Amino acid sequence: MRIFLTGKNGQVGFELQRALAPLGTVRAVGQAECDLADEQAIRRLIREWRPEIIVNPAAYTAVDRAESEPKAAFAVNSRAPEVIGEEAAKLDVLVVHYCTDYVFDGHKAGAYTEADIPHPLGVYGKSKAAGTQALSRQVKKHLVFRTSWVFGAYGNNFAKTILRLAGEREELKVVSDQFGAPTSAALLADVTAQILGQYRRWPDRDAFPYGLYNLAATGETTWCDYAKTVVATAWRNGRDLKLQPENILPITTAEYPVPAARPANSRLATDLLRHTFGLRLPSWQEGLEHVLQQLHRTS
16 A cells, blocks of 8 residues: 655654554655645645555644644644645545544533534634544545544653653642543554554445544543653653652642643543444553653663
8 A cells, every 4th residue: 555644753653654664655754845834745745646545643733832823723734634635535545634632622521522513722723623624525535533632752742741840850730620531642553554454454445434533542631640640650660750749739720821722621532433443442551651661761
Protein backbone atom coordinates (compact mmCIF):
# COMPACT_ATOMS: atom_id res chain seq x y z
CA MET A 1 0.00 0.00 0.00
CA ARG A 2 1.16 3.52 -0.76
CA ILE A 3 0.59 5.72 2.29
CA PHE A 4 1.00 9.50 2.36
CA LEU A 5 1.69 10.74 5.91
CA THR A 6 1.74 14.37 7.03
CA GLY A 7 3.22 15.79 10.23
CA LYS A 8 6.15 13.37 10.44
CA ASN A 9 7.86 15.52 13.08
CA GLY A 10 4.88 15.66 15.43
CA GLN A 11 4.19 13.33 18.35
CA VAL A 12 1.67 11.17 16.49
CA GLY A 13 3.36 11.46 13.10
CA PHE A 14 6.63 10.23 14.56
CA GLU A 15 4.96 7.10 15.96
CA LEU A 16 2.93 6.55 12.79
CA GLN A 17 6.09 6.22 10.71
CA ARG A 18 6.97 3.19 12.82
CA ALA A 19 3.49 1.69 13.01
CA LEU A 20 2.58 2.10 9.34
CA ALA A 21 5.87 0.81 7.90
CA PRO A 22 4.76 -2.88 7.81
CA LEU A 23 1.69 -1.96 5.74
CA GLY A 24 3.58 -0.66 2.72
CA THR A 25 5.55 2.30 1.41
CA VAL A 26 5.15 5.39 3.57
CA ARG A 27 5.86 8.84 2.13
CA ALA A 28 6.23 10.94 5.29
CA VAL A 29 6.41 14.73 5.04
CA GLY A 30 6.84 17.51 7.57
CA GLN A 31 6.21 21.23 7.36
CA ALA A 32 9.39 21.78 5.34
CA GLU A 33 8.16 19.45 2.58
CA CYS A 34 4.47 20.28 2.87
CA ASP A 35 3.22 23.38 4.65
CA LEU A 36 -0.43 22.60 5.34
CA ALA A 37 -1.23 26.30 5.15
CA ASP A 38 -0.30 26.05 1.43
CA GLU A 39 -3.14 24.21 -0.25
CA GLN A 40 -1.36 24.09 -3.60
CA ALA A 41 1.55 22.25 -2.00
CA ILE A 42 -0.89 19.72 -0.55
CA ARG A 43 -2.57 19.16 -3.90
CA ARG A 44 0.72 18.86 -5.76
CA LEU A 45 2.19 16.24 -3.42
CA ILE A 46 -0.94 14.09 -3.35
CA ARG A 47 -1.26 14.20 -7.14
CA GLU A 48 2.42 13.31 -7.58
CA TRP A 49 2.39 10.47 -5.04
CA ARG A 50 -1.09 9.10 -5.81
CA PRO A 51 -1.40 7.26 -2.48
CA GLU A 52 -3.92 4.58 -1.58
CA ILE A 53 -4.25 6.01 1.94
CA ILE A 54 -3.67 9.53 3.29
CA VAL A 55 -2.95 9.82 7.02
CA ASN A 56 -3.11 13.34 8.42
CA PRO A 57 -2.01 13.78 12.04
CA ALA A 58 -0.53 17.24 11.33
CA ALA A 59 -2.28 20.09 13.12
CA TYR A 60 -1.93 23.56 14.55
CA THR A 61 -1.86 22.61 18.23
CA ALA A 62 -0.81 25.84 20.00
CA VAL A 63 -4.09 26.09 21.91
CA ASP A 64 -3.47 29.46 23.57
CA ARG A 65 -1.69 31.08 20.62
CA ALA A 66 -4.61 30.12 18.39
CA GLU A 67 -6.71 32.74 20.18
CA SER A 68 -4.54 35.45 18.60
CA GLU A 69 -3.81 33.51 15.37
CA PRO A 70 -7.21 32.21 14.24
CA LYS A 71 -6.37 32.51 10.55
CA ALA A 72 -3.31 30.26 10.94
CA ALA A 73 -5.23 27.74 13.05
CA PHE A 74 -8.11 27.47 10.58
CA ALA A 75 -5.76 27.21 7.60
CA VAL A 76 -4.08 24.10 8.99
CA ASN A 77 -6.89 22.55 11.03
CA SER A 78 -9.87 23.28 8.80
CA ARG A 79 -8.92 24.21 5.24
CA ALA A 80 -6.12 21.64 4.89
CA PRO A 81 -8.35 18.64 5.76
CA GLU A 82 -10.91 19.97 3.30
CA VAL A 83 -8.28 20.12 0.53
CA ILE A 84 -7.00 16.66 1.44
CA GLY A 85 -10.58 15.39 1.25
CA GLU A 86 -11.10 16.95 -2.17
CA GLU A 87 -7.97 15.29 -3.56
CA ALA A 88 -8.75 11.96 -1.89
CA ALA A 89 -12.25 11.93 -3.40
CA LYS A 90 -10.75 12.38 -6.88
CA LEU A 91 -8.48 9.38 -6.31
CA ASP A 92 -11.17 7.40 -4.44
CA VAL A 93 -8.82 6.73 -1.53
CA LEU A 94 -9.10 6.63 2.26
CA VAL A 95 -8.21 9.57 4.52
CA VAL A 96 -7.33 9.04 8.20
CA HIS A 97 -7.56 12.22 10.27
CA TYR A 98 -7.34 13.05 14.00
CA CYS A 99 -9.54 15.27 16.13
CA THR A 100 -9.60 16.43 19.74
CA ASP A 101 -11.65 16.53 22.93
CA TYR A 102 -11.42 20.34 22.67
CA VAL A 103 -14.37 20.28 20.24
CA PHE A 104 -16.57 19.99 23.36
CA ASP A 105 -17.29 22.55 26.06
CA GLY A 106 -16.90 19.95 28.83
CA HIS A 107 -20.30 20.59 30.40
CA LYS A 108 -21.63 17.06 29.91
CA ALA A 109 -21.77 14.94 33.06
CA GLY A 110 -20.65 11.67 31.44
CA ALA A 111 -18.33 10.60 28.65
CA TYR A 112 -18.82 12.12 25.21
CA THR A 113 -19.92 9.82 22.40
CA GLU A 114 -19.65 10.16 18.64
CA ALA A 115 -23.29 11.32 18.57
CA ASP A 116 -22.67 14.36 20.78
CA ILE A 117 -22.71 17.68 18.95
CA PRO A 118 -19.47 19.68 19.21
CA HIS A 119 -19.55 22.96 21.07
CA PRO A 120 -15.95 24.20 21.30
CA LEU A 121 -14.85 26.91 23.71
CA GLY A 122 -11.86 28.31 21.80
CA VAL A 123 -10.33 28.84 18.38
CA TYR A 124 -8.34 25.61 18.44
CA GLY A 125 -11.42 23.50 19.15
CA LYS A 126 -13.49 25.41 16.60
CA SER A 127 -10.85 24.93 13.90
CA LYS A 128 -10.58 21.19 14.61
CA ALA A 129 -14.36 20.73 14.60
CA ALA A 130 -14.57 22.61 11.28
CA GLY A 131 -11.83 20.41 9.82
CA THR A 132 -13.62 17.18 10.69
CA GLN A 133 -16.85 18.49 9.19
CA ALA A 134 -15.10 19.70 6.03
CA LEU A 135 -13.30 16.40 5.50
CA SER A 136 -16.45 14.32 5.99
CA ARG A 137 -18.28 16.48 3.44
CA GLN A 138 -15.59 16.00 0.81
CA VAL A 139 -14.84 12.29 0.96
CA LYS A 140 -16.93 9.28 2.01
CA LYS A 141 -13.87 7.12 2.68
CA HIS A 142 -12.65 8.74 5.87
CA LEU A 143 -11.74 7.70 9.40
CA VAL A 144 -11.55 10.39 12.05
CA PHE A 145 -10.08 9.40 15.40
CA ARG A 146 -11.01 11.83 18.19
CA THR A 147 -8.61 11.65 21.11
CA SER A 148 -7.50 13.46 24.24
CA TRP A 149 -4.45 14.59 26.23
CA VAL A 150 -1.85 13.18 23.83
CA PHE A 151 1.66 12.46 25.11
CA GLY A 152 4.71 10.54 23.94
CA ALA A 153 8.46 10.11 24.18
CA TYR A 154 8.90 12.38 21.17
CA GLY A 155 7.84 16.03 21.00
CA ASN A 156 6.45 18.39 23.61
CA ASN A 157 3.67 17.39 25.98
CA PHE A 158 2.38 17.67 29.55
CA ALA A 159 4.18 14.59 30.89
CA LYS A 160 7.57 15.78 29.65
CA THR A 161 6.93 19.28 31.00
CA ILE A 162 6.13 17.84 34.44
CA LEU A 163 9.31 15.76 34.36
CA ARG A 164 11.36 18.85 33.54
CA LEU A 165 9.74 20.91 36.29
CA ALA A 166 10.14 18.03 38.75
CA GLY A 167 13.88 18.26 38.25
CA GLU A 168 13.85 21.99 38.97
CA ARG A 169 11.25 22.59 41.71
CA GLU A 170 10.28 21.21 45.08
CA GLU A 171 6.61 22.24 44.81
CA LEU A 172 4.18 22.51 41.92
CA LYS A 173 0.55 23.58 41.56
CA VAL A 174 -1.56 21.79 38.94
CA VAL A 175 -5.22 22.09 37.90
CA SER A 176 -7.39 19.43 39.52
CA ASP A 177 -10.89 20.12 38.17
CA GLN A 178 -10.44 19.00 34.55
CA PHE A 179 -10.93 15.30 33.75
CA GLY A 180 -9.74 13.17 30.86
CA ALA A 181 -7.64 10.21 29.74
CA PRO A 182 -3.98 10.78 28.82
CA THR A 183 -3.47 8.92 25.54
CA SER A 184 -0.08 7.94 24.17
CA ALA A 185 0.91 8.76 20.62
CA ALA A 186 2.08 5.16 20.32
CA LEU A 187 -1.43 3.91 21.10
CA LEU A 188 -2.93 6.19 18.46
CA ALA A 189 -0.41 4.97 15.91
CA ASP A 190 -0.81 1.28 16.77
CA VAL A 191 -4.62 1.41 16.66
CA THR A 192 -4.45 3.26 13.34
CA ALA A 193 -2.21 0.53 11.93
CA GLN A 194 -4.47 -2.23 13.28
CA ILE A 195 -7.53 -0.70 11.64
CA LEU A 196 -5.72 -0.04 8.36
CA GLY A 197 -4.66 -3.68 8.41
CA GLN A 198 -8.34 -4.60 8.60
CA TYR A 199 -9.09 -2.12 5.83
CA ARG A 200 -6.47 -3.76 3.60
CA ARG A 201 -8.15 -7.17 4.04
CA TRP A 202 -11.74 -5.89 3.84
CA PRO A 203 -13.55 -7.69 0.98
CA ASP A 204 -15.77 -4.74 0.00
CA ARG A 205 -14.17 -1.34 0.58
CA ASP A 206 -17.47 0.44 -0.05
CA ALA A 207 -18.95 -1.40 2.93
CA PHE A 208 -16.09 -0.58 5.33
CA PRO A 209 -17.30 1.16 8.54
CA TYR A 210 -15.98 4.64 7.78
CA GLY A 211 -16.69 7.60 10.04
CA LEU A 212 -15.81 9.22 13.34
CA TYR A 213 -14.55 7.19 16.30
CA ASN A 214 -13.43 8.19 19.78
CA LEU A 215 -9.98 6.79 20.50
CA ALA A 216 -8.48 7.29 23.95
CA ALA A 217 -6.83 5.20 26.63
CA THR A 218 -9.00 3.52 29.26
CA GLY A 219 -9.63 5.25 32.57
CA GLU A 220 -9.65 8.87 33.65
CA THR A 221 -7.72 11.29 35.82
CA THR A 222 -7.17 14.99 36.44
CA TRP A 223 -4.14 17.01 35.39
CA CYS A 224 -3.05 17.13 39.03
CA ASP A 225 -3.29 13.37 39.61
CA TYR A 226 -1.72 12.80 36.20
CA ALA A 227 1.25 14.93 37.27
CA LYS A 228 1.54 12.99 40.53
CA THR A 229 1.54 9.71 38.62
CA VAL A 230 4.24 10.99 36.25
CA VAL A 231 6.51 11.95 39.16
CA ALA A 232 5.80 8.82 41.21
CA THR A 233 6.49 6.58 38.21
CA ALA A 234 9.69 8.44 37.37
CA TRP A 235 10.93 8.00 40.95
CA ARG A 236 10.07 4.29 40.80
CA ASN A 237 12.03 3.95 37.56
CA GLY A 238 15.13 5.37 39.25
CA ARG A 239 14.96 8.98 38.16
CA ASP A 240 16.41 11.49 40.65
CA LEU A 241 14.07 14.48 41.01
CA LYS A 242 13.64 17.41 43.37
CA LEU A 243 9.85 17.10 43.43
CA GLN A 244 7.95 14.52 45.47
CA PRO A 245 4.42 13.51 44.34
CA GLU A 246 2.87 14.78 47.59
CA ASN A 247 4.23 18.26 46.85
CA ILE A 248 2.12 18.58 43.72
CA LEU A 249 -0.77 20.69 44.99
CA PRO A 250 -4.26 20.91 43.46
CA ILE A 251 -5.65 24.22 42.20
CA THR A 252 -8.79 25.16 40.29
CA THR A 253 -9.01 26.20 36.65
CA ALA A 254 -9.91 29.71 37.84
CA GLU A 255 -6.60 29.88 39.72
CA TYR A 256 -4.62 29.16 36.54
CA PRO A 257 -5.87 31.62 33.90
CA VAL A 258 -4.85 31.01 30.27
CA PRO A 259 -5.96 32.68 27.01
CA ALA A 260 -7.98 29.67 25.80
CA ALA A 261 -10.65 28.02 27.92
CA ARG A 262 -10.31 24.26 28.41
CA PRO A 263 -13.17 21.74 28.74
CA ALA A 264 -13.65 20.55 32.32
CA ASN A 265 -14.79 17.16 31.04
CA SER A 266 -12.71 15.51 28.31
CA ARG A 267 -13.94 11.95 28.88
CA LEU A 268 -14.49 10.10 25.59
CA ALA A 269 -16.57 6.91 25.30
CA THR A 270 -14.72 4.40 23.10
CA ASP A 271 -17.36 1.65 22.89
CA LEU A 272 -18.04 2.22 19.19
CA LEU A 273 -14.40 1.83 18.15
CA ARG A 274 -13.76 -1.18 20.39
CA HIS A 275 -16.85 -3.06 19.27
CA THR A 276 -16.58 -2.17 15.57
CA PHE A 277 -12.95 -3.22 15.19
CA GLY A 278 -12.61 -5.73 18.04
CA LEU A 279 -9.88 -3.87 19.87
CA ARG A 280 -8.76 -3.63 23.49
CA LEU A 281 -7.58 -0.23 24.65
CA PRO A 282 -5.04 -0.24 27.50
CA SER A 283 -5.18 2.01 30.54
CA TRP A 284 -3.55 5.42 30.40
CA GLN A 285 -1.20 4.28 33.16
CA GLU A 286 0.15 1.49 30.93
CA GLY A 287 0.95 3.96 28.18
CA LEU A 288 2.55 6.39 30.60
CA GLU A 289 4.74 3.68 32.14
CA HIS A 290 6.02 2.71 28.71
CA VAL A 291 6.83 6.29 27.68
CA LEU A 292 8.53 7.14 30.98
CA GLN A 293 10.69 4.03 30.66
CA GLN A 294 11.69 5.17 27.17
CA LEU A 295 12.58 8.62 28.46
CA HIS A 296 14.56 7.17 31.37
CA ARG A 297 16.62 4.99 29.02
CA THR A 298 17.46 7.93 26.77
CA SER A 299 18.07 10.55 29.49
